[in-house]
Amino acid sequence: MQEKKSARLNEIAVVGHHDHGAQVELTAVLVAVPNGNPVVLTIGAAAALPSGPLESSHRSLQSGLRDWVEQQTGHPLGYIEQLYTFADRDRSGEDPERRVISISYLGLTREEPSRATSSGSWRNWYEFFPWEDHRYGAPPVITDVIEPALRQWANEAAREEKRRQRWQRAIVCFGFDDQNWNEELTLQRYELLYEAGLVEEGARRNGAAGAQLVPGRAMQGDHRRILATGIARLRTKIKYRPVVFELMPPAFTLLQLQRTVEALAGVTVHKQNFRRLIEQQELVEETGQMSSETGGRPAKLFQFRHAVLDEHPVAGTK
Amino acid sequence: MQEKKSARLNEIAVVGHHDHGAQVELTAVLVAVPNGNPVVLTIGAAAALPSGPLESSHRSLQSGLRDWVEQQTGHPLGYIEQLYTFADRDRSGEDPERRVISISYLGLTREEPSRATSSGSWRNWYEFFPWEDHRYGAPPVITDVIEPALRQWANEAAREEKRRQRWQRAIVCFGFDDQNWNEELTLQRYELLYEAGLVEEGARRNGAAGAQLVPGRAMQGDHRRILATGIARLRTKIKYRPVVFELMPPAFTLLQLQRTVEALAGVTVHKQNFRRLIEQQELVEETGQMSSETGGRPAKLFQFRHAVLDEHPVAGTK
DNA sequence: CTTATTATGCTCGGATTGAGTATAATAAGG
DNA sequence: CCTTATTATACTCAATCCGAGCATAATAAG
Structure with missing residues (x-):
């Protein structure tokens, strides 16, 4: 059975012989947006993205990443999405025969930047891409x-x-x-x-x-490219999926929500139109409470209407 | 240097020890649409997607796949896009320690279904998903x-x-x-x-x-899931990127273009509005020639305006 | 009580979009 | 030659969406 299968595959196959195995590495773009600052978790002075080899005990890529991140940050990962898999030869300068497969993920969390992990630090992602922030x-x-x-x-x-x-x-x-x-x-x-x-x-x-x-600021290896992939993905995703809420506290004002979206997108939006959009899509519901907040008229507090995940296959901000 | 790097990565790492390497496999969803039939290349009686191990001679995943497919089908691959990377333990029933990493790609070609490859055959993709065709x-x-x-x-x-x-x-x-x-x-x-x-x-x-x-019809292993991923990706992509043209001959009528889009999307569209959209986006230009074709008034022949690839970052059908 | 600041309701015009009508140009059949 | 079938192509109309602004409300600070 095993032999028959191999023979069939080889008829149209990339190669005729097996490789001796590749090293597989998981890399994570971990994003949070505490009070309007888009931050990403980096490791060490070289500003590397957190990563490590895939362990054989992990049932799947996704669950492996989730376990690990939750343990490290102490907060649940609301959303995980695979970004891209790199396998170019020249990524690792070592043994050219042994290829490194790098599978990257985007993860969203509500982690406070103050609560630093052992050696990781949350950095504003516009440090790496100063030309991407058009909010001002x-x-x-x-x-x-x-x-x-x-x-x-x-x-x-x-x-x-x-x-x-x-x-x-x-x-x-x-x-x-x-x-x-x-x-x-x-x-x-x-x-x-x-x-x-x-x-x-x-x-x-x-x-x-x-x-x-x-x-x-540069990053280790091609990590800045991976981060760019993650930012781009997130910027498109928030427009048709309600993923922003993974970055919000349980209750929030509409302005806080808007500031978070703007932080991610790097552009400002028309306040009244933003509210119109959110409301007509029925993404949120009032909690009944108000926010004291920074000067000005108090704002209603809202919470994400979790039922939308069941209802709409598509819905988002903007 | 090497040692220092490893130490740093392990501070926030998925594991503390290295795996002994994984087998990496490339899987392709190869799509063509000859006269309104969406077809996909499958191998053998079990209807497997073409796949094979990654060879160490390939410079990159993309180029490896491209070389291999062009050699097999005899036609250039117009468009390649990475779909998803699977690495779940239970995919291969063999050695549970040795994990199979399966990197899947979507490829578009103008291959005629008549020109069969050695052991591959082009099958209408609705054989696998009869519930997906709403054109009628x-x-x-x-x-x-x-x-x-x-x-x-x-x-x-x-x-x-x-x-x-x-x-x-x-x-x-x-x-x-x-x-x-x-x-x-x-x-x-x-x-x-x-x-x-x-x-x-x-x-x-x-x-x-x-x-x-x-x-x-079922497929080998989880290949039907991979195919579903490819179809879904293509159906969303044609709406904002001019990828349909990779599936079209050099000159075509607007109806042929419409039929191709409909074949992919599995739904029909309003003819006049479809033309309006294509024209206002300036995706095509007249060749000056007309098509005799199947009864009725002759239609103008068009060709893809390749300049749009330079101009618009986004533009598509619908 | 004035000013600054934020919240929130509402309007208006242009662009987009779904759906239809009307007409033109060909082939086939009588 | 004339009718019918078929496809191509131009144009219209209304509903909706969307960007942009005006207006008013509710609070804090001076």
Whole structure:
């Protein structure tokens, strides 16, 4: 039976012989948003994402990650989602025969940043992507550094068509020339800067780190790319799934909810329209209580209507 | 250096010791749509998806898959997208210590189904999911078999709340009680039928295959779940990315394009509105030629405007 | 009692979208 | 040649959605 199966698979198979096994690593993008600050759990001075080898005792990838994170942070993980699996050869500089498979996950938690884990620290994710925060207008770094650097990079191409293509790509990613800023393109923007050699990781690979780098903290290995993947995924997801509530306390005001969404998306939204959307989708219900809060008229407190998870297959903020 | 790194990672790590390596397998959902039939490449009588172990000579997962598929089908793969990575223990019944990591991909090609590969055959994907094709109205199997079976399954639950939850889930997935059919829920529907023991794979696991099964061809292992993942992904993707064109010949009429979209989505669309959408998004341009075709007024031939890939980050059909 | 700040209700116009009507251009059958 | 069937293509209309703003309410601070 075993032999027959192998034979059939090999008829259309990637290879004819088995590899000697790969090392499998789990990497987590753990996100929380305490009072309007989007933070991610990092380890050590190199700002690595928490990760470790897959243990054989784990029943599944998901449950393994969940157990581990809950034990470490002391808070339940509300939401877990697989992000991407990397397996490129050059990721590990060691034995080129032994490949590292890196399976990355996005996890949402209500962890307070004050309660630090043994050696981990929660960092604002815009430290790594200063150009992604447009809540207070477009960051100056875009027009001061990124735009000229990308224009130069575009002009370095040999052929005219290539130059035009490069610049077109920059326009789409960063919204130059009055184009709109699209907050969901976080990964594409990082990859563009990487290719242009404008972030440390990209310059590392290209050898010559000649060009001036764009501000923004680097991470270990390709972890900044994984983080960019997680941010992009979360920014699209909140629009059609009620995942923001995994980041909220049990009771909250609508403004707190809005601030959380804005922190994730990196853009501001129209307050009245935001409320209209939330209410007409019936995502929340009043708790009956009010919030004293920071100056101004007291606000009603709301809680997530958990029944929506049963009802709507799609529903989200914006 | 190596030692320091390991020590740091272990502070927050999934485990304290290394596994002895896992076997990595690539699995492909290869899709084509020759004249309105959505087909998928399967291998052998058990209808397995093509798969094989990852070879160490491959530079990356993506390139490995691409090389292999193009060699086998003789056609270039227009589009590749990673679907999901499975690593559950019980997937392979053999050595429980040696885990199989299965990385699945979705690939789109213009392969003609007539040109069969050595032992592979292209099958209409609705053979595996008869309840997913609503192009000619809702399939009778839904009201005749699925609805009563799911109602019974719901009623088998011990507690009242659980019964209500189960039935609510069935309503959302299949659109009972005048709810709308949502074609994107392919995976959720399959998982529901699986849990209810109404598909062969689910009955297999539950041991007693007592209940009457829903019609639909099973696949090897969990390949039908992977296929459901691919279909669901494709159905959502065509709405905001111009991936359909990877499945089209160089020149096509708007009706052919519409039929392809409908084949994938499993629902029909309003013809005039479909054209309006395609044109206002400037996804296509006239070739200048007309098509003789099947009776009726000749139609203009169009081709994909490749420039949109540079321009729009988002654009799709519907 | 004025000012600042936040909460909340409501309106309005433009864009999008679902659904239909109308007309044009061809082939096939008589 | 004329009718019918079939497909292509243009245009209309209304409901809804959505961005943006106005207006008012309720609190704290000075």
